[in-house]
Amino acid sequence: MKPSLLIGVNFVREQRWPILVLLIWILLLAFLGLISNAPRGQEDLLFIFKQVALYIVVFSIFFGGSAIYNERKTRRILAVLSKAVGRQEYLSGLVLGVTMCCGIYCFSLGLTGSWTLGQAGFPASQVWFLMLCVIAACALAGTLALMFSTFLNPFFAAGATAGVLAIPALLSHLGLAAWADIMPVYTLTVTVMGASFQSPGIPVWSPILLAIAETIICWVLAARIFARVDIAVAVE
């Protein structure tokens, strides 16, 4: 557990600059939201909040899809895996790191969102529930990307992840809404995008729990695949 935590924290540290840029972006939007006429533009404010919230789902795919590749390319993975760290622990650390990056983003957005939207009359508890939905979606999307990246390069891993995540949307479009829940990133995204001042929504926990379960399944699958992959090639 300790190595995974160390690797997770180290991953966040390595991604500190992209995270910092995202946090500045959140602060800038919050500032603009506060200086605008909140009652008149409250729906616009909520729309921007929802949109910014979902950006991190896309970023989680990039974080997850490039994590192993970057470590292998820089050869830093060798020093880490030369210690008493199993491949499964290593991947756990990366999953933890991706989720922590997204968690930092969501926490900052939750803080600014509950402040700015709260002033406009949106319930703060619902803001935090939406953030929970986003974190769950990020964890699943990031872990799925990480799983694909164990055997694909980051570009194809991101593409494959996007393809898998798009399946529920396609099924929903074809009228098979019941099957759309099979990959709950779509359901969670719809929950976030569906929130409004008129109907902030009732917290539904099943997609979040399903996302957590599928994250664990993806992590186990990724670990199984990664255990069979050569992580170093001869330098000669």
Add this chain to the structure above:
Amino acid sequence: MLRPPGIVKSLVPQGFGEIKRSPGNTLRISGMPAALEFQKLTKEYRGFPGRKRLLALDQFSLQVEAGEIFGFLGPNGAGKSTAIHLAMGFMRPTSGRGQMLGAPFGHAATRRRVGFLAENVALYHRRAERLVRFYGALNGMGGSRLSARAREVLELVGLQDDAGRNVGRFSRGMLQRVGLAQALVSDPQLLILDEPTSALDPAARVTVRELLLQARNAGKTIFLSSHLLSEVELVCDRVAVLHRGRLVCLGRTSDLLHSAEETEILARGLSVNAIAGATARNGEIRFSVPAAGQKAAVERIWSLGGEIVSVNPVRRSLEEIFLQATSGSDDVPSGAAS
């Protein structure tokens, strides 16, 4: 500044049984299995279908005894790094197997007792001491013991004054020393070093050499891959030469360096013209003869009224042995001890 040679702190032996020194200057630890063992290991790199396959290791077998410094040599592309990466569990062999400290290759918990330094060391950009502590923590160390050990190993490699500096600003030689520090942090029983001195200046090389000898004297095993043959010649108890994925030479360094086939004779009181092929210096003549002709040569000197100064087996350099072993022949040179 690096610690001057000769005052390197001794490494504390941990968890070792009875230590005996064999005639080859190798420490034998009773009841200990081989520290590192490759058993008919083959590794083939497979590209996309239709592309040429590369056989990096071919039925490679080798046993490294506990308590020895083992030199692992070979030209570029011979398969040295592949063998090391297989041992560390970074790769899976195509066939064959191996053991490291009694456990199969890739066993994570066993790596706690192993220190590894990769060729072209790559580390995270953070302060040297924090970095070493990070790697120590990955091995389950912690608290004040880890902090003290991190400072100790940084001092061992001569980076005590740079412990607070970010390694991103380090030179290649300094990076290599931090790499060595992270390999030593958990006081490993087995050190696997891939080109540990390639970027170091001569003073730092001497320090590392002393460090390795101290580690061996403390009962630790060192598996050293290097192109610096003079370094290997000085510190290694045994050497193996790998060529095209196959073991082409293996033996005790002292046995390999002293040829049993030729003898060098030093004599005085004779003209240089008296012996064919002799060279003269300071009133003495020096020449080599096949070992079988040694007796006849000595008798000839005596019959000519000369005096024998010394008769020694011809000492070859490791470079000569390396070049001979890798000149194309795939056979183990005759006379090489196992």
